[in-house]
Amino acid sequence: MRILQVLNSLTFRFIARYVIVLVTTVSLVLCLLYAFFSYNYFSDLRDSVVEELDTFEAVFRGQSLEGVKQYIDDQGAVPASTSFSYLVTDAAGQKLAGDLPSAPRYREFVGGWLSFQLSLLQSEHASEVDFLARSRELDSGLTVMVARSFADAVESGGLVFDTLVRAMIATLMLGIIGGFFTASFALRRMEQFGQRLSRIVREKGGTERMPLEGEEGYLRELTLLTNRMLDQMSVLMQGVRQVSDNIAHDLRTPLTRIRNQLDQLRSGLDPLRQEAVDRVIEECDELLSSFNALLRISALESGSKSSPDAELDLAALLGDVAELYEPLANDKGISLAFYSPAQLSLCGDGDLLFQMFANLLDNAIKYTPEGGQIELRLQSALTGGARVEISDTGRGIPAADRQHVFRRFYRLESSRGKEPGHGLGLSLVQAIVQYHQGTISLANNNPGLRVVVSLP
Structure with missing residues (x-):
């Protein structure tokens, strides 16, 4: 899979x-x-070849046939790379002088040029040698053919071609191999970049920034751009949170007064009107609950609360939560089981942790049908700390929505208008988990949902 990722990367394809x-x-x-x-x-x-023909013709005219034979013998002492081969024939085609056979089989080209091959003995081995030749008629019906081997050019050309092919193949292979490792390095750096960015967004809430130490080139520019984007996102998110917090803070006090006044008016009304006032009071309580949750989330996310340092028994705390919600589960026909060691201690805020696990257990009961099962399990984590799992057999949360359910006021379309709630329960849960420097994840329980909370 890693090889395919590298091969499909933009860097490798470009290289x-x-x-x-x-x-x-x-x-x-x-x-x-x-x-x-x-x-x-x-x-x-x-x-x-033309110059040699001219020379040969001049020798023939000055010294006749005997001078030509002597000239051919003298040329035999010239190095093979610069020597010529000759053939002198009479009018009947009979060989009179020269080192070429009397009737070589040749091909004729444009302009009177000839080409043929001869089998010559070179270094105790016979080999076919290519010649380029041209003939010219002399006086007295004699014809001379001057030929010169171009075997060295063919051999050099073959050597150059083979070298070229091998060099190109080697260049291609080395380039592809180098491109693979370069792309692998670039992909690894981008993966590290993505992991750091994901950790900042997921765990740090966008409060940290990407480090610039050791970064250079395009990756440094990308880091700077990412940090500017995180700054802008942080400002926008802070503005949204500030608006919601201000609304919650400013409306909580007058809403509390309205609720108390309604409660006072209720005592002087007839039963029918008391029932109507009770419904209004319930709506006020629901709004006050939402405002309190918003303010509590903001307090946890802003760090205005001091770090938890009190040691508590998490097994006993979860036992209390399970005992509180067991009657509600029994009324709905749901089996609630709690598994834990005898004792498991850690540092934390007992009230916040109780509220967090109460919210999770309340959600599990709310979305589990009659006859379902819920398990609350506490165990020691392998890396230290505690691991709490809450599993149910309800309808669960689709995988595409699991990354969104921790956002404020986010509710699944399937539960909107059907189940009571304001979409702040899991947001508060996540804020409490992060306040305790823990992690929370959602998974499929086949069927249902499994919530895993890890606390250090």
């Missing part, structure tokens, strides 16, 4: 395309250079 374009471009340039030098080589080769 792979760059290497392929580079190899293709270099190969094309080298091929053009090879064609240019090959053209110059064969141009020089043709010119040398």
Whole structure:
């Protein structure tokens, strides 16, 4: 899976395309250079054959056939790379002089140029050697053919081509391998960047910022941009929270007065009107509960409360919560089981923890149908501290909504208008967990929901 991630990354694809374009471009340039030098080589080769024909004709005119034979013998001492081969025939095609066979099988090209192959003995091994030749008629019906081998050019060309192919393959492979490791390094850095950002948003509430130490290049620019974005988000979220806190604070006092006045008016009314006033009082209590929850969440998130330092028995506290809600569960036909060690102590605020687990257990009972089961389980965490699981067999929370349910006033569409509540219960739970420097997660219980709270 890691290899596929690297291969599909933008960095690797960019490097792979760059290497392929580079190899293709270099190969094309080298091929053009090879064609240019090959053209110059064969141009020089043709010119040398023509010059040798002119020289040979001058020797024949000055010294006749005997002088030609002597000239051919003298040329045999010239190094093979610069020597020519000759064939002198009479009008009947009979060989009179030269080191070429009397009738080589050749191909004729435009301009009277000839090409043929001869099997020559080189270093005790016979090999086919390519020649470029041209013939010219002399006086007395004689014809001379001058040929020069271009085997060295063919051999050099083959060597250059093989070297080029191998170099391009090596360049491509090394480029792809280098691109893979470069992309893997870049992907690892981006994953670390994403993990740090996720931790800041998830655990720190956006209060911290991405570190700039050791970052450079585009990643530093991305970090700066991310920090500016976090600053702006923090300002906006703080503004929203401040507005909601101000509303809750400013309305709680007059709402409390209204509620108390209604309670006083209730005693002088007839039973029918008392029932109507009771419903209004219940609505006031619900609003006051929402305002108190908002203010409590804000107090916990702002850190205005001191850190919890009192040692308490979490097993006893959870036992009290289970005992408080057991009658409610029994009335609904739900089985409530509590499992814990004899004692498990940690530092924390007892009132806040009691309210947190009461909210979670109340939600489990509220959304578990009749005949369902709820388990409250306490155990020691492997890394120290405590781990609390609350599992139910209710309808659960869809995976897509689990990351949103801790937001203020967020409620599932399926429960909106059907179940009482103001959408602040899990927000308060998360604030209490973070206040105690713990973590909370939601998972599928197949069926139902499993809430896991880890406390240090």
